[in-house]
Amino acid sequence: MVKIKDLPDAEFVQGSYACAGCGGILAVRLALKVLGPETVIVTTPSCLLGVTTFYPQLAFKVPCVNVTFPSTAAAVSGVVAGLRRRGKKGVKVVGLAGDGGTVDIGLQALSGAVERGDNFLFICYDNEAYMNTGVQRSGATPLGARTTTTPVGSLGRGEERPKKDMLGIVAAHNIPYAATASIGYPQDYLSKVQKAMQVEGPAYIQVLSPCPPGWGYRSDLTVKLARLAVQTGQWTLAEYENGRLTVKEIANPRPLREYLAPQMRFAHLLA
């Protein structure tokens, strides 16, 4: 278990152009505190690439390999093989992608890399839509959510399909380690990151990362919503390890309204 007090002072991403209250950059900042300086990031055009590696504002203090949208995990495989050839042991290679870059356009590459058994960690910072391009729905958008491509109108009721079960898909590859997490539960999240990076072979973490402009809420509520998502049963803290799936039980779920009410994307459901 990671102890918050033992996390390093060092920041490995700072000065990004992420929006105020961005859950995604918080997820990355925290993960890097566990991963440490011997880490290589591989990422794709997404909010993350745009806010951390756009000249003249380069915010990472670790190497970052940018690649095309479908290719995070494929480039990861190349970096892993190249570092092995160069005899660079102990360097962790971490693929970072949003939900679109993971469950939609990046799915094939991720499936390939996991199936090959390459030694890497893939973190999907899940903000439940294509935020960088202006809040279009993705395969990870939850049922009922209003996005710019699932608008609410006389016929439209928001997203019509439930969220894709990405953990199930990854687990079906017999991956050594996979988990879902939330930035609202940092100790749980970071303990999973630590476990994942110690695994020999592929590991996958999908971390719920609320997005103030995309979800339509006040920027100070990011962590609170990440917590409420779990407390209301809209997000599970699950772990797939040695072929077994365990899910953190929520003894007394809070009313769903508490999670939905602060978010514009669900406003039509409560009207």
Added chain:
Amino acid sequence: MRAYLNGNEAVAAAVKLARTEVVAAYPITPQSTIVEKIAEYIADGSMEADYIRVESEHAALAACYGAAVTGTRVFTATSSQGLAYMFEMLHYVSGCRVPLVMAVANRGLAAPWTIWADHQDAVACRDTGWIQLYVETAQEALDTCLQAYKIAAHPEVLAPVMVCLDGYVLSHTEEIVEVPDQETVDRFLPPYRPEYSVDTRRPYVFGVGTGPDLYPAFKYNQQQAMLKAKEVIKEVERDFQAHFQRSYGGLVDPYYCHDAAVVLVVMGATAGTAREVVDELRRQGEAVGLLRLRSFRPFPVEDLRAALSGAGVVAVLDRDCSFGYEGVLATEIKAALYDLREKPLVTGFTGGLGGRDIRREELAGIFHRCLEVVRCQDEGTGAVLNGYWQK
């Protein structure tokens, strides 16, 4: 050592001799036997490399890119649909100035489905920022792959290279190939160790984002490097010749062009047939010549002008088409000669699509039609030569 190798085996031999460290590839006909051979080398311990068995061509090039930025020598190969599937990554790799080498066993694009050779696949990738070298023989395929690594990684070039060999005609046809010894190759081609690479002690971002203020500057530099590559390709070939006593003319490979009234321009293995036709017509006293274009990108404008300016008619044989206009090479040759005060008539012939055989009689026919035009021009009757499509 002399061996009986087909073009694909020759490429695989070169990849091994170049001490390539990472290979990522996806099967596609007629390329597949290149990477099968490499997989065999790795499996029997004769080549020390990582083979990433990727799930698509797009991933193949992404994985090669990832490996290349760690500072390793990488290779991939593809054809046709696979190359088309890579299109996004082609731009990405060249834009990031990653000097990797890819063999393209040229094949037509669907639809209709075909597995046989033409140049549509690679020619359609003309503007991706890759150097494209077309070879005529299995020997040249081997030698050009070795050259390609040196050209790509030249500090003033830093561009990826496609080595294009006609599907089946070269990829699957055996020839006697001189396979150079490892020591000579090592002297010619030192290990690839770039100025900077993925290194946690000296972190870099590979492929930063840029605004309108900076993007054009990077693209300008890419263009300058591609133009510079014309010199470097020639320089590397001189160096290659010094080590291996073989050469292919650098950017263009002219044959009897100096006094020719009609010159045929081709790329790839068709040059072999065309050379025989030139010999035959020369024996009959006809002033014909052949120019094999080796480097399609960078486009050797100066060399083409020098070789073609004296001709009356230049016939360009395209194994590709820019639909709604004409063969791509024909357009390019016309543009290259446009500034000349005295310029030859240029006419395009489209043939050899989807593996259609281009026979000696057909090439002889092209020469005869063009010779007739030259005669009419001399007599002042002003015949116009229309293009031709081999149906």
Added chain:
Amino acid sequence: MLAESDLRKGPNLATPLLSTTTGSWRLVRPVLNTERCNNCLICWLFCPEGCFTRGERVVSLDLDFCKGCGICVAECPREALALVEEGISDARLSER
């Protein structure tokens, strides 16, 4: 602007490289009441920009990268942090 030598090797650049701080985005800023702070590190943990520094007894705050999101204020369990509009002095906060 980049040097010619940087442009020649492609869009691959040494990181980090910060040309600006993001503090100028801020409309409100967090103010820390050190008497209430018990160094629980919640703010340090949840600040997306890493603006807090751990101290012996209390945290300290460097606003260079603070965008004024307010997460630290919302999450602080002891109400040791408050948001004030930029331009208003800290003194007024302590009066409240």
